[in-house]
Amino acid sequence: MLSPKRSEALAAYLFILPTFIGFAIFILYPLVESLRISFYEYSILGDTYYVGLDNYDRLLNDSRLRTTYRNTIVFTGFAVFLNAGIGLLLAVFLNRRMPALMRNFYRSAFFFPILIAHTYISVIWRYLYQQDTGVINYYLALFGIDAVPWLSHPGWAMAAIIIMDVWKNTGFAMLVFLAGLQSIPYAYYEAAQLDGANERQLFTRITIPLLSPTIFFILVIFMIGALQVFDSIIVLTQGGPGDATRSVVMYIYQQAFQRLDFGYAAAVSWTLFLVIMAVTLVQFWGSRRWVHYE
């Protein structure tokens, strides 16, 4: 007969068992297996050979990997900043008094893109971005602006991907920020206004500090997502022109499933895993200085 305490502990373990089994099969095992594969020259149908650290040696001299990391960092920097920034502005705008119909319309409109799969959106934006027949350049031409080579110029192609990403994802940031804003007690604003605080001070001294846990959440989530960007780029530019928009995950995919170099792809995957983990740890460490939970 188990003691009540042990019985309670057993029940707790049983409750988390299904989740743990799923985690072990779909996360833990692939993680360990990918680490193992990274030490092999791995063939789909033929023999595999243990090559030690050879795949990791190759990382150091791979100029394309450096390019894809640079692209990913540029994308992540702009996408996270713009998604969080515009999402916050939209949330503040929608948190004001306005007719319910209008408020609901705007919330739905801004959130709607998040419901559509990246692939569909990318196909549509690919048409919008056409240099000679695209809608965007058509309207730019009405203002006398020359056709922008959205997809055929290295700089513009990255900009095109970032714009599309912000259009799609900023609605999610807006929704989360809106929930955060509405959880801030109105009494704080009233008290500050009685003390003579102006709009800017209300925003910087009350809204931002009390919204900091939400901002932190958005930054972590968007940073992790942006570092793994793949599907929107593969449809929109296929990583081109050249390697100008190729992300690290695209490069991993290419190494594994086009070159069948699974060992090297696994090694690159581990570098990305470590980068994401490091960035997230730095974010958590830094958050102690600016995130206020009370």
Place this chain on the structure above:
Amino acid sequence: MSGRISRRKFLRYTGLGGAAALASAYGLPLGAALAQAPPSDISEHLVVYNFGGAQHQEVFANAIARFNEVYPNVTVEDLYIPSTEGWGGFTTNILLRIRSGLQTDVIAIAIEGAHELIASGALLPLDDAIAADAALQEVEADSHPALAAGLAGRDGSAYFITREWNNMIFHYNTDMFEAAGLGMPDPMWTWDDFLDTALTLTSGEGGDKVFGYVIPFFFFGLQPWFHTNGTGVLTDDWSQSNLDDPKMLESVKFIHSLVHEHGVAPAPEGTDSLGLFTSERAAMVCFGRWTFANYIANDFRQVDIVPWPRKESGTTVFGSGGWAITKSASNVPLALELIKEFSSVETDVDSIRFGTFIPSRRSSAQREDFLAFPDHAHYFWDSLDDIKPVPSPANFAEMSEIFMRHMGDIMANIATPEQGLEAAHIELTAAMDRLAERMSS
């Protein structure tokens, strides 16, 4: 659908089928096992790994229905794998599927992925089967030798029964040519003639610009610009990079000049060629027959075709599809019977109406309904007389990606043609060396 079975089919399906099944089961030579078809009351499940869009699915669903008239107890699972990742991704999917132990009996694939599959050792050689089967011999006899040759293994063995094929050919807008006072291009026209024509057809500026031409900016599409100049991305045996050939540089410079010097074509990366052509913003494009499905569906009839302009020759490129059987197939004789139905005249006729492919049978390509549109549809089949297969070594995905990535750099002026081709040559040489090492081991 008619339930009647032709006499030939009846004889084919109902002969000494049991003997064939037994021979197969007891490991007798494939040719002997396939001399006769399995009995029509056999129960089996076949898995087909297929490619193509909704129209293909309809064509092959009809073929399976005809097959089931003879083999009512055989279920056929026709799996369609999107090829958005290109043939490399498609091939990898198949290899992963086989490695995972999932049943895969019949595989349809294009030449771009065929040699990777052959090199993997996953496919059954079909020489004995073809030698022992009059119906398969008839399929090959009605085809063109170039199509089977492109799909043959490097050892000369046959691993595929020819499916449909496509080439690259010039499509031009007859209305725009007429409006510009131009007649149909001479089938023997040259690069210079082409450039003059493109310049004549290019007009306007900015958002109103109409282009004479759109570059087919995909690996298959670019090949005729090299073939017609007597060169290619790889050496003729597909074993080494040929990008250091001065003729390659000449071809790439010509392609580059169409955008950056003559302004007759838009920057190709990301450009919707078909959209520009069908919206009459471009007078000439290059495709095979696959865009005719779009033309027919949208009643875009002001289009005709003409062979590729010549430099040293008029050699264009083709890619053919094929049907193969895996070594792990659950019932090889039955899988062959299914392939015969997929390669039948009925299937060819069914697919002609959709305008997606060029049939692999000469007799089908000479049918009135195939030749009805465009006016010079006979150029599709005629191109087989001066044609090369798209270079398709076992590392096709890697090889083509390397080339197209550097072409992207060149066309975006990130690199000059000289720099881009030199960098591509170095990278491609290493890739082909790795392939040679892999093949030898």
